[in-house]
Amino acid sequence: MTCVEFDALWERSGGACEICRVPFDGIAGNRVNIDHKPPRYEDVRGLLCVTCNTWVVAAHERGKRMDDRAAAYLANSWYRTHGPGALTVGLPRPDRRSRREKVCAQETAEALRRATDAYRQAIERRDRHRRELAEAIVRADAEGGRQVDIVRTTGYTREHIRRIVAEAKTP
Numbered sequence: 771m772t773c774v775e776f777d778a779l780w781e782r783s784g785g786a787c788e789i790c791r792v793p794f795d796g797i798a799g800n801r802v803n804i805d806h807k808p809p810r811y812e813d814v815r816g817l818l819c820v821t822c823n824t825w826v827v828a829a830h831e832r833g834k835r836m837d838d839r840a841a842a843y844l845a846n847s848w849y850r851t852h853g854p855g856a857l858t859v860g861l862p863r864p865d866r867r868s869r870r871e872k873v874c875a876q877e878t879a880e881a882l883r884r885a886t887d888a889y890r891q892a893i894e895r896r897d898r899h900r901r902e903l904a905e906a907i908v909r910a911d912a913e914g915g916r917q918v919d920i921v922r923t924t925g926y927t928r929e930h931i932r933r934i935v936a937e938a939k940t941p
């Protein structure tokens with residue numbers, strides 16, 4: 771859907787749900803929904819609030835009797851006057867995830883961020899400590915410490931000690 775098409779829809783709606791007339795405020799609970807006639811997303815009927823889009827129109831589609839405003843809205847569907855396919859370009863598919871699913875997805879993402887931060891900090895800490903250990907080994911070595919004492923004190927093998935020192939030298 772193009773910006774021009776959306777602007778025209780918005781103007782028609784007067785910035786409020788076309789059934790219940792509650793103004794769209796952009797916040798959760800009364801966000802603007804682009805209502806379409808299934809199954810074609812191009813067949814845009816108008817702009818509705820979440821509640822009307824979810825319940826009122828869905829009830830109609832299940833064959834329930836609806837109130838006059840909903841009936842008038844459907845009779846005056848945008849696509850009827852503009853023709854099916856008038857709005858053809860890239861209509862966003864509605865996010866059909868439930869509120870609970872969205873909250874869960876947010877929590878999952880938040881947990882992932884926290885774990886990543888903690889992991890990154892742990893790696894930075896480990897690298898810092900490894901540099902400190904390498905420096906201490908080099909110092910002990912320079913001050914004439916015997917390899918066997920360094921091995922005994924650290925509990926690491928000669929090979930491991932050599933690797934710690936070598937890795938600390940590579941940036």
Ligand SMILES: [Zn+2]
Nearest residue numbers: 787790819822
């Ligand atoms: Zn509404």
